Amino acid sequence: xxxxxxxxxxxxxxxxxxxxxxxxxxxxxxxxxxxxxxxxxxxxxxxxxxxxxxxxxxxxxxxxxxxxxxxxxxxxxxxxxxxxxxxxxxxxxxxxxxxxxxxxxxxxxxxxxxxxxxxxxxxxxxxxxxxxxxxxxxxxxxxxxxxxxxxxxxxxxxxxxxxxxxxxxxxxxxxxxxxxxxxxxxxxxxxxxxxxxxxxxxxxxxxxxxxxxxxxxxxxxxxxxxxxxxxx
Amino acid sequence: xxxxxxxxxxxxxxxxxxxxxxxxxxxxxxxxxxxxxxxxxxxxxxxxxxxxxxxxxxxxxxxxxxxxxxxxxxxxxxxxxxxxxxxxxxxxxxxxxxxxxxxxxxxxxxxxxxxxxxxxxxxxxxxxxxxxxxxxxxxxxxxxxxxxxxxxxxxxxxxxxxxxxxxxxxxxxxxxxxxxxxxxxxxxxxxxxxxxxxxxxxxxxxxxxxxxxxxxxxxxxxxxxxxxxxxxxxxxxxxxxxxxxxxxxxxxxxxx
Numbered sequence: 001x002x003x004x005x006x007x008x009x010x011x012x013x014x015x016x017x018x019x020x021x022x023x024x025x026x027x028x029x030x031x032x033x034x035x036x037x038x039x040x041x042x043x044x045x046x047x048x049x050x051x052x053x054x055x056x057x058x059x060x061x062x063x064x065x066x067x068x069x070x071x072x073x074x075x076x077x078x079x080x081x082x083x084x085x086x087x088x089x090x091x092x093x094x095x096x097x098x099x100x101x102x103x104x105x106x107x108x109x110x111x112x113x114x115x116x117x118x119x120x121x122x123x124x125x126x127x128x129x130x131x132x133x134x135x136x137x138x139x140x141x142x143x144x145x146x147x148x149x150x151x152x153x154x155x156x157x158x159x160x161x162x163x164x165x166x167x168x169x170x171x172x173x174x175x176x177x178x179x180x181x182x183x184x185x186x187x188x189x190x191x192x193x194x195x196x197x198x199x200x201x202x203x204x205x206x207x208x209x210x211x212x213x214x215x216x217x218x219x220x221x222x223x224x225x226x227x228x229x230x231x232x
Numbered sequence: 233x234x235x236x237x238x239x240x241x242x243x244x245x246x247x248x249x250x251x252x253x254x255x256x257x258x259x260x261x262x263x264x265x266x267x268x269x270x271x272x273x274x275x276x277x278x279x280x281x282x283x284x285x286x287x288x289x290x291x292x293x294x295x296x297x298x299x300x301x302x303x304x305x306x307x308x309x310x311x312x313x314x315x316x317x318x319x320x321x322x323x324x325x326x327x328x329x330x331x332x333x334x335x336x337x338x339x340x341x342x343x344x345x346x347x348x349x350x351x352x353x354x355x356x357x358x359x360x361x362x363x364x365x366x367x368x369x370x371x372x373x374x375x376x377x378x379x380x381x382x383x384x385x386x387x388x389x390x391x392x393x394x395x396x397x398x399x400x401x402x403x404x405x406x407x408x409x410x411x412x413x414x415x416x417x418x419x420x421x422x423x424x425x426x427x428x429x430x431x432x433x434x435x436x437x438x439x440x441x442x443x444x445x446x447x448x449x450x451x452x453x454x455x456x457x458x459x460x461x462x463x464x465x466x467x468x469x470x471x472x473x474x475x476x477x478x479x480x481x482x483x484x485x486x487x488x
Contacts (some may be wrong), residue, residue, distance in 0.1 A: 006236045025246045032250065034259035043261045053265070060262045080259055084251045104243070109236045114450050193292030 005102040006109050006168070021107040027102060028091050053214055065208075070208065073214035077128075081121055085114065086207035093169060095197025097192050103199070106169040108162065115162035118210045119154070126217030135217065161209060168202045190204075299456035310328040339410050357467065362445045365460075378410075381447050382418050384458060389449070392456050393429055396449075400433045403452030414438045 005020035012018065039052040049057065065081045067075040089105050096103035104110045126135040139150045172195030179187040366377045373380075389396060401404065406426060408414075414422070414437060423435055433451070446459025 006234075006239050010238065016238075019236070019239060021236075022242050025243060029250045029253065030244060033253045033257055036254060040257060040261035043265055049265070053262075056262050057266060060259060061266070076259075076263070080251055080255045083259065084247070084254050087254065088247065088250055093354070107239065107435075108234070109239035110243045112235050113240040114247060117238065117244050117247050 004010075004107045004109075005104070006107050007100070011135075020102055021110055021154055024092070024102055025104040025110065027090060027101075028095065031095070032087055032091055052178070054151050066208065067211050070211045072219060078211060078218075080123070081125075082207045082214070083212045085118075085210055086203050089165065089203035089206055090200060091112075094196060096169070096199060097196055103169055104164055105199075105202075108166045108170075110167075111162040111166040114206070115158040118161060118213060120156040121210070122213045122217045125214045129218035138217070157209075157213065161206060165202055165206050169200055172198055354461065354464050358444055358464045361464060361467070362460050376415060377445070378418055381458065382414075382422045382425070385422060385447050385449065386429070388456060388458060389426065389429050392454075393452060395454060396430055396451055396456065399454035400430050401435075401452040404431065405434045405451070407436050407438055407450045408447060409438045409440050409443060409450070411439065411441060411443045411445050413437070421439065 005024060007021035010016045010020055014044050036056070041054050059081075060083070063086060064075060066084060067078050069204045071078055091133055092105045094101045096106070123135060126138070129135075131140075139161050140147050141150075172191070175195075176190055179191050362377065369375045369377055369380055408422065419437055426433070426435055444459040444461035444464075446457060446461070447454065448457035448459065450456075
């Protein structure tokens with residue numbers, strides 16, 4: 001049994017081996033993009049919203065509301081990033097109940113890639129919000145001594161993001177596969193339902209943590225201090 | 233558990249592409265639609281607010297205009313009432329004046345009618361009295377009214393002789409007027425009586441059909457007459473006295 005879909009080579013193009021992780025990722029991307037295109041292709045301001053458009057509006061506004069609760073200020077760019085993270089992970093995890101589908105999030109390469117994306121996005125959003133000097137100054141807060149610890153903390157939270165998602169999804173798939181061999185009917189169904197719930201929760205956790213990291217990097221220190229004084 | 237860095241790089245790329253794709257096909261259309269709808273709602277709310285403000289202003293203007301109209305209506309009503317009152321009083325005055333005029337005309341007509349009636353009554357009374365007197369004289373004394381009248385004239389001249397003499401000294405002519413012409417015998421008798429009592433005065437006889445039966449003697453401004461009218465007037469005065477006395481007694485009894 002392959003623990004990761006990385007080892008499954010689907011096809012090779014010009015010497016580059018395209019594994020199942022990438023293929024299933026493309027599949028998830030196609031589902032998301034195709035679904036969004038189908039639902040929004042006839043979207044015009046003068047046309048009353050139909051049920052699909054209403055569903056999308058509910059989803060997008062729910063994500064935006066969650067981000068607005070965490071991050072201060074304009075949240076549109078964070079929405080594009082964190083919302084895509086949530087929708088991608090959620091779709092990948094939900095599609096894992098489809099027989100034959102291997103969730104890309106069950107690959108450490110995918111979760112590592114997403115964690116790296118978050119690791120890169122956090123300083124980009126931070127610099128965009130505070131400027132380069134302002135952002136770099138956060139690494140030496142409250143003193144220069146904290147610089148290595150802050151760097152280690154930055155890397156470790158990326159690692160924890162990647163490992164947590166990978167471990168949860170991969171373990172769910174592996175446990176379901178094992179139970180399928182032991183008790184072919186009841187327990188796999190139960191575990192699939194559990195992994196579905198776990199997948200939804202993990203998608204939420206990954207996206208919320210990414211938003212928290214971005215929010216902490218973009219937060220105005222003076223406003224944070226003021227809020228802290230008020231709360232105290 | 234291993235990491236394929238090529239796959240990592242591919243997944244980062246895939247993720248970034250997915251971010252762009254979802255931004256293009258999901259977030260933008262949905263958020264633009266929401267923004268457009270919010271803008272439309274805001275515009276509609278603003279329009280509703282504007283219409284509401286305009287309606288409030290219109291309401292206030294209408295209330296103001298209504299108050300003015302109410303005030304004008306009150307003034308018009310007061311003016312109308314005053315004019316109606318004036319007109320009513322004017323009509324009452326005119327009606328009263330007209331009524332008074334009609335009463336006056338009616339009273340005048342009634343008075344004239346009464347006078348005509350009294351005249352007619354006097355005339356008929358005089359005729360009746362004359363006829364009765366003639367008949368009584370003829371049946372009881374075998375005399376005519378004119379003979380008795382001439383005899384009576386002689387006595388009456390005696391009663392007013394002094395006054396007639398004074399008048400005769402100025403006028404020098406006595407005119408004797410009767411309704412019907414006297415006979416020559418009566419004229420002669422009367423001429424003798426007057427010549428005896430008023431000597432030197434010329435005598436002239438005249439007749440007047442409009443005069444009451446009797447004899448009227450005029451010297452200058454003095455007039456002495458004995459006509460039936462005189463008696464009729466006395467009779468009317470007596471009747472009136474009787475009526476007045478009876479009315480007085482009746483009123484006294486009513487009061488009691």
